[in-house]
Structure formats: C-alpha cells, structure tokens
Amino acid sequence: MAHIQIKDLTFAYPTNEDRLVLDHVSVDIPQGQYVTLCGKSGSGKSTLLNQLKTVLTPNGKRSGEILLDGVPLDQVDLRTQAALIGYVMQDPDSQIVTDKVWHELAFGLENLGFDQRTMRTRVAEMASYFGIQGWFHKDVDELSGGQKQLLNLASIMAMQPSVLILDEPTSQLDPIAASDFLNTVRKINLELGTTIIITEHRLEDIFHASDKVVVMEKGRVIVQDSPKAVGKYLKEQSSEMFAAMPAPVRIYYGVTKGKDADTEDLSKVPLTVREGRTWLSELFDGKKILPEKETKEQEPDTKETPAIKLKDVWFKYDRDLPDILKGTTVDVPKGKIFALVGGNGTGKSTTLKAICRIVKPYRGKLLIDGKKLDSYKSADLFRGKLAMLPQDPKSLFVKTIVREELEEMLGVKEAAKYEKAVELNGSENVPLDPKIERIAKECDILHLLTTHPFDLSGGEQQRTALAKVLLTEPEILLLDEPTKGIDNFFKLQFASILKRLTDNGVTILMVSHDVEFCARYADLVGMFFDGDIITTNTPDKFFGQNSFYTTAANRMSRHLFKNAITDEDVIRRCLENLNA
Amino acid sequence: MVSKQSEIKTMREIYKDEFSTYNPVTNIVFFLGAIILGMFFIHPVFVGVSIIVGVIYLFTLIKKRAFKELLLMLVMFIVLAAINPVFNRMGATVLFWLFGKPYTFEALIYGMTLGGMAVAILCWFACYNCIMTSDKFIYIFGRIIPSVSLILSMILRLIPNLSRKTKQISSARSCIGMAGSASSSRMEKIRNGTLVLSTLTSWALEGGIIMADSMRSRGYGTGKRTTFAKYRFDKRNWVLLIIMVILIGITIFCAVKGSTKAEYVPYFTMTWFGEFYMTLGIVCYGIFLLIPVLLTIKETIKWRIFRSKI
Structure with missing residues (x-):
C-alpha cells in the first residue's frame, strides 16, 4: 500500500471556482521514496503540497481524497498530522518562531506536549545529527540563511515525521548552502527512510536522486515517472518544462x-x-x-571612460572591525552587462552599496562617468544616472496596487493627480502615463496593474520592482542577486529585458551567485574574493x-x-x- | 551589519562567573534579595556594604568596562548628595549658609545615604543585566505563565527584525532617489516616513501569516503544551538557595529588631558595631551579597588545586 495516495484531487479557490488550480491530480507515493515535483510558477505545485497537510489547506472547492497510510487525511487528527507530516517552507526567516536555536529545536516538541526527558533526548539527537551543537545557544539572528534553513529542517525532524514536504527550500540560499541543504535532505531519505516530497527550481542537485519526478502544468500532472523517462517524455512533447531539465x-x-x-x-x-x-x-x-x-x-577600448570606475577602494564598518573591501579596483565599461560572482561575505554587495552611497569608503576613488561620486548631488545621481534594484524586490513596494507603485515615481503631485482620477473614474478609464505605459510594457506587467504587489509571484515582483527602478531612467543599473528565487522561465524573460536595456546603452553591474545565468548573459565576469576582484574576463574565458x-x-x-x-x-x- | 551586531554582543559578554551557571530561579532570588533589601536599608553602613560588594561583583563580571559605568554612578552620587541639603533644610548642625538658607550636616549625610543607595541598586542592576540573559528571564516567566514565555521569545525576535527591515527599505528607496535628501522639507520627510512604515506593516503581516502557518504546521494549538527546560535544578542549587533564604531571614529579623535604625533629625545618630542585632545583621547581609563573589573565588581555588595536581 502506498504511503500517500492522492486520488483524483481537484481544487479551486472560492474567488474563482471555474479555474481549477488542481485538475484531477492522482499520485501514489510509496514509503521512503524521494519524489520531485516540478513545474512553472503557478502550475499548482505549492497548492498541491498545501493539500497534504490539513492546517495549511486553504479554503476552496475540493473533490477527491488524500490517503495517509490508507486513512483519509481529514480523519487524521491535527496533532498526529503535526508529528507525522513535516513541512519546510521557502523563506528561512519567517518560519522561525522563537529567538534562540535551542528553543526553536524544541518548539514542535513543546506543542506536542512531550515530557522533559523525551524533549532533551530528541533535541540533543537532532543537534548532533545536523551538526548544530556549535551554535546551539546562539540567537537565531546570528545565523546565516543556510544555517537557518538547516535549523528549520532539524526542528521538524525532531518530531520524527514519516513524510517530509519541502516547498522550494533552497530558493533563498546561495548555491553552496543550497547543495549542503539538499545533501542533508538526501541523507535523511537514505538513512532514516523518510519519504521526501520536494519542489525546486534548480533541478541539477535533486533530479538524479529522485525515485519519481512529477511534472505539473496548469494544475494537471502531465507526466510522473523515473527521471530518465520524464526527460524523454518532455523532449518528445517538446514541452516548455524541458528547459528546466x-x-x-x-x-x-x-x-x-x-x-x-x-x-x-x-x-x-x-x-x-x-x-x-x-x-x-x-x-x-x-x-x-x-x-x-x-x-x-x-581589445577593451581603453579610451572610453568607463561608466563605473573603482580604484583602490577600502571600506570597513568601524575602525576596530576588519576591512570588507580591500583595495577593490574595477572598470565597468559602458553599455555592457558586468557580473560580479564569488562566495558569501566577500564584499560583493558592499561594493554595490559603496557605489550607491549607502556606505562610504574611507580610502580610494569612485568615479561615475569619469566624475567623482561625491561631486554628484543626490537628486541628480538617482535621477537618470544611477539606480539599484535591491535583492528583495519587496523593499521597494509601498502602495496597495502596482499602478500606484509606478505612479509614485512620477513625483508627489502627478501621483496624487492620477490617484484622484482613478478614484473617480475607475482604473480602466484613466489612461496610463505614456512613460509608465512604455516601461510597464517592456517589463511585461501591464496585466498586473491592479494587483497588490505582495500578491504577485516572485518573478512578477521582480519585474514590477525593475519597472519602478527603470522609471528613474538610469544610465547605470545595479542589480543585487536578481535571479534569486526566480524560476527558469522568468529568468529568460528577465534576461531579455536586460538585453534590450543594454542595447539602448544602459550599463548593468550585477552581483550574482547564479553561475549559469552569468555565463549565458553577461558580457564580462569578475571574480570577487577577499575584498577584491581577482580576475575579470569574458564569460567563456572566465x-x-x-x-x-x-x-x-x-x-x-x-x-x-x-x-x-x-x-x-x-x-x-x-x-x-x-x-x- | 552582522559584524556590528556581534560587536554589541561582546559588550554584554561577561568573564568567567560561577554564579551564572546556577539555575535562573537561584539567580533571580539573589538579585531580588539584593535589590529589595538594598532599597529598604537606609543606613550608611548597610548602604556602604551594598555598594562595595556590588562594585566588586561588577568588576569580576566585566573587568575594565566597569570603570565607565562606575564613573557615571559616581557623578550621580555626588549630585544627589550635594543637592539634597539645598532643598532639605532639616538638621541642627549648620555647615554654611547658601542663598540665605542653612546647609546642614544631617541633610548632607542623608543625601549621601540616598545617593549611595541609588548607586548600589544601579550597580546590582548592572550585574543582573550580565547574569540574567533573555533565555533565563523567559525561563522564569515560563514557570509562572507558560504562554507569556513564548510571546516574549517571539517579541525578542521581532524587534531586531523590524529594525533591520526598516534600514533595508530606506536604503532601497534611497537608491532610486525616493528617500528625499537633506534639503527636503519636513512634509516630505513625514511622507517618506509613513510610506516606509506602511511597507513595514505589510511586510510584518505577511511574515506573520507565514509564521502562523509554521506554528500550526508544527502542532501549535493542538492540545496541551509543555515547556522545554534548558536549566536543571540540582542539589547545588538547593544548597545555595537554602543558604540564601537563611541569610535573608536573619538579616530581615535583625532589621525588625532595629539593626538598621538611623535617625537624621535633629541630630544624626545610627546603630553601630557592637550592638548585637546590628553586628549580626550586617554580617549576614554582607555574606549574602558576597555569595556570587565567594563562589567565583571558591571555583578559582579549586581549579588551581586541580591543575597543580596534574
């Protein structure tokens, strides 16, 4: 008998009952299997995962059933479900509840009312298995993203679940932390026989390890088979999903x-x-x-002034703290995509911050278009010269709908005028500002104008934030980890926007962990290590x-x-x- | 930013201290005793003992960094002591006349005692801050009201999170020229502030939903809850707790018998060594306050001997 049986499951949200988010899904998952669920954003992966745990299931019209060890899931009480079905979510930060590592490990056990002795044993066991002893007494906030996600996994494993569900667990992590995490998941599967159900954008690390791959499209399961057979099927159907293989x-x-x-x-x-x-x-x-x-x-054209020039830039947060930038020197030529790669904490993001004047170097030269950075007035610099797209696009969202978000950039008076007009006549009847229309079209967000920015998917948020940044009409665009948490299709779309921008003469400097993305789309790649750029070359040579x-x-x-x-x-x- | 935080961390770090390894309940009983008794004993000798022991303990905890705090306390002491006679003109021994009002010896002594008491209590609070980490505080609360301990733990995580996000939002906005500049009007600054606040709210709400999901999916609210106790109450805690209670008991008994009596008007008189209850009271009080320091000394000697045997 299968461990988990999903039988002809159909689901629709109450707001739109005609649109089936899950369309007659049937999947059997035997005990101890490693199952990978893949599909584009919005294909229903997360919705399916949420159905596997009653407390996370949203309201809506539902038919079909889910059996856990032969018992319908609705009849398994919540306390048992909490212990049996472990669920790791996407954002490492938000799912942590308490302020200390040891408390977080014990949290689930506390909820299930275990006695002191059992809790002590379980917590000690998990801390040892996951190598957490070293930071057991630490504050959660002192941990890196990878450690946080490992803590989330450990605190769930402390409840000894028989199924582990992971919803894009590594999308917010850098590649090294991500593969560490996925290796741990694999180890759990192999050593403890825990059933794994996982969704991921980056299939490289998990595809070969899977016993079964389930591919979803528009709420349907289009194929479920061994990895090799799935690859073949997708090729034969020339499916879009083949690009994610x-x-x-x-x-x-x-x-x-x-x-x-x-x-x-x-x-x-x-x-x-x-x-x-x-x-x-x-x-x-x-x-x-x-x-x-x-x-x-x-031959690089040495005569032309580079868009950004850093010469021997040094920076540290405080006199007594170690240097972060140690004589960073780089020329970013005009109209190119320049990618900075390198490990965590080497100073890549700090370089961007220095260019944006968020931090101030204590030594060295920083030239924008051949002019000293300090000689620019803020109003001139960030209007039409320089702009940065932050790592988390949400940091730019301050309004309730995307349209207002974009109109905010026109200035206070203009924005108020549009807001009033929309209030009177409705959004459809007020024409967009021509500049906004052009940029919204370029970023492909025209259909999202009346949505709340927080309701958008990761890729859509990214494009909306980009549109907002582009409304300042920058000549130099700085991007901080632009592909973090975005699936392959959105990456393609994003890359083509960047390409169009550089064709129009915009210079792009980006910091990224995404080797594949940099290899494909950058004109120049620089390796950052220990506070300085070690080598710079074209992607193929680099x-x-x-x-x-x-x-x-x-x-x-x-x-x-x-x-x-x-x-x-x-x-x-x-x-x-x-x-x- | 991370390195900044770790910097602050080291500011709270303490040197090897034996008392901090005891159960939080033992810790809190000691500090409650030291602080509450310190507030009731308005007697120069008792206050003096409290200050001296408090300062010694603070020194063993944070060494050099204590100088800075002590300097502040000294200033406070001098101000309190000198100012009291200006407003309080009771007392028979006039030292000199100030603005046509008498400045009396009795009022000065009283001011010094009060100032000393304030300094002593500040000193004990400084020690309390070093010993009672948030973990311990939450543990004690958890024993009284279990649900509060979880809420406290969550709040302690929320506050630094929000301040970090605020910084992130304002720097993100400044990079697209939307943060206003030094020259922008007050109206603009207020507008920018409200916008950042509104983003922060949506952000916190969204994070709240995810956290609620995470809590429920780990069985929160499905029935009886227990609290994981990081600390154990073993024999050495019992022994120390009993000693402390006995010492506090004797001290209070002596106080009731008049050991801490001091009169300031019209002439300054106080109980002095030699009176039975006064002597017993001050000895017990002193030993009680010295407990943490004695523990550290005991442990140091023990390790010296251990090492010399190896």
Whole structure:
C-alpha cells in the first residue's frame, strides 16, 4: 500500500471556482521514496503540497481524497498530522518562531506536549545529527540563511515525521548552502527512510536522486515517472518544462536530436555531470577533436571612460572591525552587462552599496562617468544616472496596487493627480502615463496593474520592482542577486529585458551567485574574493579557466572542448565534430 | 551589519562567573534579595556594604568596562548628595549658609545615604543585566505563565527584525532617489516616513501569516503544551538557595529588631558595631551579597588545586 495516495484531487479557490488550480491530480507515493515535483510558477505545485497537510489547506472547492497510510487525511487528527507530516517552507526567516536555536529545536516538541526527558533526548539527537551543537545557544539572528534553513529542517525532524514536504527550500540560499541543504535532505531519505516530497527550481542537485519526478502544468500532472523517462517524455512533447531539465539531459537530447528515441535505451541518458562526461567520452572515443576557431580577441577600448570606475577602494564598518573591501579596483565599461560572482561575505554587495552611497569608503576613488561620486548631488545621481534594484524586490513596494507603485515615481503631485482620477473614474478609464505605459510594457506587467504587489509571484515582483527602478531612467543599473528565487522561465524573460536595456546603452553591474545565468548573459565576469576582484574576463574565458566555479555544461565537456560554457556551445561543438 | 551586531554582543559578554551557571530561579532570588533589601536599608553602613560588594561583583563580571559605568554612578552620587541639603533644610548642625538658607550636616549625610543607595541598586542592576540573559528571564516567566514565555521569545525576535527591515527599505528607496535628501522639507520627510512604515506593516503581516502557518504546521494549538527546560535544578542549587533564604531571614529579623535604625533629625545618630542585632545583621547581609563573589573565588581555588595536581 502506498504511503500517500492522492486520488483524483481537484481544487479551486472560492474567488474563482471555474479555474481549477488542481485538475484531477492522482499520485501514489510509496514509503521512503524521494519524489520531485516540478513545474512553472503557478502550475499548482505549492497548492498541491498545501493539500497534504490539513492546517495549511486553504479554503476552496475540493473533490477527491488524500490517503495517509490508507486513512483519509481529514480523519487524521491535527496533532498526529503535526508529528507525522513535516513541512519546510521557502523563506528561512519567517518560519522561525522563537529567538534562540535551542528553543526553536524544541518548539514542535513543546506543542506536542512531550515530557522533559523525551524533549532533551530528541533535541540533543537532532543537534548532533545536523551538526548544530556549535551554535546551539546562539540567537537565531546570528545565523546565516543556510544555517537557518538547516535549523528549520532539524526542528521538524525532531518530531520524527514519516513524510517530509519541502516547498522550494533552497530558493533563498546561495548555491553552496543550497547543495549542503539538499545533501542533508538526501541523507535523511537514505538513512532514516523518510519519504521526501520536494519542489525546486534548480533541478541539477535533486533530479538524479529522485525515485519519481512529477511534472505539473496548469494544475494537471502531465507526466510522473523515473527521471530518465520524464526527460524523454518532455523532449518528445517538446514541452516548455524541458528547459528546466539538468544540463546533461538537455545536451544529450540536443546532440542526439531525439533520433531513434523509441528504440533508444534509456539507461544511456546522463543525469549527472559524471555520467555526462562518460557519455561524451564514449561518443568521441578515438575521434580527433577539431580545434575551435579562434575568435578574435576583442581589445577593451581603453579610451572610453568607463561608466563605473573603482580604484583602490577600502571600506570597513568601524575602525576596530576588519576591512570588507580591500583595495577593490574595477572598470565597468559602458553599455555592457558586468557580473560580479564569488562566495558569501566577500564584499560583493558592499561594493554595490559603496557605489550607491549607502556606505562610504574611507580610502580610494569612485568615479561615475569619469566624475567623482561625491561631486554628484543626490537628486541628480538617482535621477537618470544611477539606480539599484535591491535583492528583495519587496523593499521597494509601498502602495496597495502596482499602478500606484509606478505612479509614485512620477513625483508627489502627478501621483496624487492620477490617484484622484482613478478614484473617480475607475482604473480602466484613466489612461496610463505614456512613460509608465512604455516601461510597464517592456517589463511585461501591464496585466498586473491592479494587483497588490505582495500578491504577485516572485518573478512578477521582480519585474514590477525593475519597472519602478527603470522609471528613474538610469544610465547605470545595479542589480543585487536578481535571479534569486526566480524560476527558469522568468529568468529568460528577465534576461531579455536586460538585453534590450543594454542595447539602448544602459550599463548593468550585477552581483550574482547564479553561475549559469552569468555565463549565458553577461558580457564580462569578475571574480570577487577577499575584498577584491581577482580576475575579470569574458564569460567563456572566465568559466573556461575555472574547474569548480563554472557551469555544469562546462564541467561535463571541459576534457574535450575548450571554453564551451553553455549548453548551446557544447551541443554546437558536438554536432560540428560529429558531422566532420 | 552582522559584524556590528556581534560587536554589541561582546559588550554584554561577561568573564568567567560561577554564579551564572546556577539555575535562573537561584539567580533571580539573589538579585531580588539584593535589590529589595538594598532599597529598604537606609543606613550608611548597610548602604556602604551594598555598594562595595556590588562594585566588586561588577568588576569580576566585566573587568575594565566597569570603570565607565562606575564613573557615571559616581557623578550621580555626588549630585544627589550635594543637592539634597539645598532643598532639605532639616538638621541642627549648620555647615554654611547658601542663598540665605542653612546647609546642614544631617541633610548632607542623608543625601549621601540616598545617593549611595541609588548607586548600589544601579550597580546590582548592572550585574543582573550580565547574569540574567533573555533565555533565563523567559525561563522564569515560563514557570509562572507558560504562554507569556513564548510571546516574549517571539517579541525578542521581532524587534531586531523590524529594525533591520526598516534600514533595508530606506536604503532601497534611497537608491532610486525616493528617500528625499537633506534639503527636503519636513512634509516630505513625514511622507517618506509613513510610506516606509506602511511597507513595514505589510511586510510584518505577511511574515506573520507565514509564521502562523509554521506554528500550526508544527502542532501549535493542538492540545496541551509543555515547556522545554534548558536549566536543571540540582542539589547545588538547593544548597545555595537554602543558604540564601537563611541569610535573608536573619538579616530581615535583625532589621525588625532595629539593626538598621538611623535617625537624621535633629541630630544624626545610627546603630553601630557592637550592638548585637546590628553586628549580626550586617554580617549576614554582607555574606549574602558576597555569595556570587565567594563562589567565583571558591571555583578559582579549586581549579588551581586541580591543575597543580596534574
């Protein structure tokens, strides 16, 4: 008997009963399986997960049933559910309840009324298993994002659940913390036999480990099967979801073009970088690899004044504290996308803050368009010259609907005029300001104008915040982790907006952990380490030289091709060589 | 910002202290005793003992950093002592005339006693602050009213969170030129402030919903709740608690018998060493206040011996 059985589940929100958020979903999950749920934003993944725990299920019209060990979920009392079904949410911060690590670990056990002895044992056990002893007595606020999410996981595991549900648990974490976290989840699955149901944007780390992958689209399950079979199915259907598959799968099908897909042995499909390397090596066994045609080295134009120039910039928060920026030097050329990559706490974000005058360096030069940063007046600098999109787009939202949010940027008088007009005539009857209309169209948020900004999905919030920033018509745009928590489709859309901006001469400096995104869209990439930029190069050279800090496609093919960093590069080189 | 916070953290850090390893209940009984008794004994000798022991204890806790706090207390003491005779003209021994009013010896002594008492209590509060961390405070509350302890714990997390978010919002707005500048009018500043506040509210509400979900999904409100006790009440706590109660008992008994009697008008008189109850009272009071310091000394000696044996 399956551990969890979802039988013909249909769900619609009371506000819109015709639109089925879940459309006849049936999934069987045996005990101890690792199940990955994927789909675009808004495909119903989170809604499905919320149905698996009664306290989280929203109101709405519902049919079908969910069985937990053969018993309908509604009949399992809440206390038992709390213990049996663990649920880890997206935001590491908001789901923490108490102020101390030890208290958070004990919180669930307190709620379930365990006695002191059991609580002590469980808490001690979890702290040891997750390696938390070192920060057991700390304040929660002293922890990093990765530690916080690990704490959330540990405090749920202390209740000894038999199912663990994770709703995009790593979307707010940097890649290293994310893969640490996912490894721990994997370890729990392997060592404790806990059933795992997980949704993720980044499938690279979990796809190969899954026993079953469930793909959703518009509230329906379009396919549920083993990872390899799912890859094949999505390719055959040329589904949009194929773009979310891990790089080895995409490259495999890109090269074989799905030829003889039916007769093909599924076991050959590579899921990990290691399998991908082996497969490529076999494919080109004994063949000579054609050397890549040398592209002409583009000499950077040294005459043109860079949009942003930092020379030997030093910064620390206080005299007695360690330096954060240690002689940072960089030139950001006009009209390019410049990406800064590097680990946490190396000073990337601080560099952006220094350029925005949030922090003030104590030594060194900072030039914007060849003019000293200090010589700009705030009113001039942040109007038409420089603007920053913050890491959390919500920090920019102060109004109740998106339209007001954008009109706020026109100035107090204009905004009040529009607000009055909308109040009198209704939103549809008041034409938008031409500038707003143009930018809203460019950011693809015209259909969202009457929504509350907090009700938007992550990608939509990002674009709304971007529109707000663009209304200052900046020549230089600073982006802080722009792809954090955004799925692949929104990333594509976001990238094309950035491309259009640079075509119009806007300079973009972004700080990012997203190696794949930087490899594909940046013009220049700089590596930040220990308060300074170590190397700067074009993405292909930059990532081509790295062996660890690079894209999956590059790691998979670097023993054969030089400087092939994106999937397209690898596929193109494979085909050139195969057809030669 | 993180490093800033850790900086503040070190300000509260204390040196090796034995008393802080005792159960919070033992801790709070001691501090309640020291502070409440200190407020009732308006007798120069008792006040003096309280100040001296309090200062010694504060020194063992925070060493050099105590100088700064003591300097402030000294200023306060001098001001209180000197000002009292200006308003209080009781007493028979006139020292000099100020603005045509007598400045008396008795009023000065009384002022010094009161000022000393204030300093002693501040000193004990400073020690209390070092020993009674939020964990311990919440633990004690939890024993009295369990639900309050959880709320306190949540509030303690909420406040720094909100202040961090405020900073984040205002810097985000300043980077798109919406934060106003130094030259902007008061009206504009108020408008900006309200906007930041409104964002903060939606943010807090949204976070609240997620937190409520997180609480319910971990079984909050599904039935009887217990409280995880980080601290145990073992034998050494019982021993110390009994000693403390006995000492407090004797001190109070002596006080009732008149050990702390001091008269300020018309002439200054007070009980002095040699009177049975006074001597017994002050000795018990002194030993009681010295308990934390004695514990630290005992532990230091113990470890010296341990080490020399190795």
